[in-house]
Amino acid sequence: MARNRLWARLNGAVEALDEPPATPLFAVDLDAFDANAADLVRRAGGTPIRVASKSLRVPALLRRALAHDGFHGILAYSLREALWLHDQGVSDDIVVAYPCVDRAALASLIGSPSAAAAITLMVDDTAHLELIDSLRASKAVPVRVALDVDAGLRMGSQHIGPKRSPLHDSHDVLRLARAVVARNGFRLVGLMSYEGQVAGVPDDVPGQRAKSLVVRRLKAASMSQLKARRLGITQKVADVAELEFVNAGGSGSVEATVADPAVTEVAAGSGLLVPTLFDHYQAFVPRPAAFYGVPVVRRPGPQLVTVAGGGYTASGAVGADRAPTPWAPPGLHLTSLEGAGEVQTPLTGHPASLLQVGDLVWFRHAKSGELFEHGNVVHLLAGDAFIDVVPTYRGAGQAFG
Numbered sequence: 001m002a003r004n005r006l007w008a009r010l011n012g013a014v015e016a017l018d019e020p021p022a023t024p025l026f027a028v029d030l031d032a033f034d035a036n037a038a039d040l041v042r043r044a045g046g047t048p049i050r051v052a053s054k055s056l057r058v059p060a061l062l063r064r065a066l067a068h069d070g071f072h073g074i075l076a077y078s079l080r081e082a083l084w085l086h087d088q089g090v091s092d093d094i095v096v097a098y099p100c101v102d103r104a105a106l107a108s109l110i111g112s113p114s115a116a117a118a119i120t121l122m123v124d125d126t127a128h129l130e131l132i133d134s135l136r137a138s139k140a141v142p143v144r145v146a147l148d149v150d151a152g153l154r155m156g157s158q159h160i161g162p163k164r165s166p167l168h169d170s171h172d173v174l175r176l177a178r179a180v181v182a183r184n185g186f187r188l189v190g191l192m193s194y195e196g197q198v199a200g201v202p203d204d205v206p207g208q209r210a211k212s213l214v215v216r217r218l219k220a221a222s223m224s225q226l227k228a229r230r231l232g233i234t235q236k237v238a239d240v241a242e243l244e245f246v247n248a249g250g251s252g253s254v255e256a257t258v259a260d261p262a263v264t265e266v267a268a269g270s271g272l273l274v275p276t277l278f279d280h281y282q283a284f285v286p287r288p289a290a291f292y293g294v295p296v297v298r299r300p301g302p303q304l305v306t307v308a309g310g311g312y313t314a315s316g317a318v319g320a321d322r323a324p325t326p327w328a329p330p331g332l333h334l335t336s337l338e339g340a341g342e343v344q345t346p347l348t349g350h351p352a353s354l355l356q357v358g359d360l361v362w363f364r365h366a367k368s369g370e371l372f373e374h375g376n377v378v379h380l381l382a383g384d385a386f387i388d389v390v391p392t393y394r395g396a397g398q399a400f401g
């Protein structure tokens with residue numbers, strides 16, 4: 001069984017370390033990571049993949065993803081992050097996927113012709129342009145911008161999808177496109193439209209057949225509505241600006257997104273590490289690649305062990321699916337009264353009786369990059385051994401929110 005094998009690999013790798021490691025111990029299985037990268041490339045069918053950095057937050061893993069043929073450029077989540085990644089030489093093609101109102105970071109961008117040539121800002125409102133203009137005396141350094149186009153499904157008065165950009169119709173998008181082009185000091189280089197209601201919703205959940213069917217139907221309706229709208233918008237904007245890219249999608253929607261001829265690149269990040277929220281998609285087989293190990297510290301009863309900490313709950317609408325999952329050895333469960341705790345996490349299940357004080361229990365996080373906000377370094381597993389230890393953003397002294 002894969003989870004028992006993983007347990008043996010991780011524990012063997014820990015035992016072989018020269019010194020006992022600090023816990024919690026964060027680990028990435030590079031064999032799984034590389035297989036996931038290859039599978040994303042297969043699913044993208046020749047469309048380049050822009051790696052979503054929020055879902056990794058480890059520079060060495062970003063570099064590793066970018067080293068795979070088929071990956072190109074970074075979709076960053078903050079301008080400060082983009083400036084830092086550019087400075088570190090991780091990429092010279094970085095699109096910040098969310099609007100930035102951080103004046104200090106914007107001033108740094110405007111002050112650096114090389115950063116301004118490598119980084120693209122996302123805008124969906126003239127207020128974003130005005131803020132940039134208010135920070136500069138000269139417009140000698142052009143600022144690259146892309147427009148975020150809402151990719152939600154509209155059904156009557158309902159909007160299904162992430163509540164982000166107000167730009168939905170081609171009329172709204174074209175008006176802002178023209179405003180960008182008319183302003184000195186800006187270059188409109190791209191469009192982005194993230195169909196989170198397709199990419200981020202599991203559609204093959206065990207025990208939820210009927211719900212999964214409804215989700216798949218909504219996804220199909222969403223993609224067909226979006227395809228028509230996105231093509232019209234792209235054609236109209238291409239008449240006023242020379243677009244370098246039309247970005248869309250995410251790990252959960254790769255093949256559906258690249259089937260849209262308007263799309264020139266697809267974003268993906270979570271599909272490299274496959275946290276638990278990505279376990280149940282029809283389109284791909286999950287290969288979990290990110291884990292954290294916490295030690296058993298006590299035994300409250302014969303069928304119970306308590307591990308130190310481990311309570312790394314994911315962001316998003318609060319629910320059981322945001323909790324971490326004890327993964328190896330298989331068969332352990334959180335208790336309903338305590339869940340995953342701040343400093344102590346009781347676990348039940350048959351392996352509990354076999355675990356000794358000091359043994360590691362390996363967990364998976366519900367989301368992808370957030371896990372690495374909790375640790376400074378990640379041990380990289382290849383085969384049965386840790387072959388490297390690399391800093392997370394946090395370990396490099398960086399926190400981007």
Ligand SMILES: Cc1ncc(COP(=O)(O)O)c(C=O)c1O
Binds near residue numbers: 249268
């Ligand atoms: C703008 C944007 N693109 C793409 C993604 C997909 O990222 P991932 O592949 O990590 O799910 C996200 C995730 O939230 C996003 O916000």
